[in-house]
Amino acid sequence: MTSEEIMKLKERIYSGLDMVMERAEKIGRAKTEYSLEELYMMTDIVKDSAEAFKDLAKAHKYFSEHSIERY
Numbered sequence: 001m002t003s004e005e006i007m008k009l010k011e012r013i014y015s016g017l018d019m020v021m022e023r024a025e026k027i028g029r030a031k032t033e034y035s036l037e038e039l040y041m042m043t044d045i046v047k048d049s050a051e052a053f054k055d056l057a058k059a060h061k062y063f064s065e066h067s068i069e070r071y
Contacts, residue, residue, distance in 0.1 A: 006060045
């Protein structure tokens with residue numbers, strides 16, 4: 001995995017998080033209350049995105065320390 005690919009994935013994760021946060025803000029302005037299901041879905045998406053970003057950071061660290069050509 002090249003640095004360019006890692007940066008592209010990072011930007012896609014950020015883009016997804018931005019969409020979720022914009023949606024949450026839009027719902028928050030239109031409604032006075034959230035349903036429990038809406039809160040669960042949004043927090044689950046944010047949690048999954050954070051885990052994906054963490055895994056991407058681990059992969060970047062691993063590939064920067066070890067040459068992929070050896071495998």
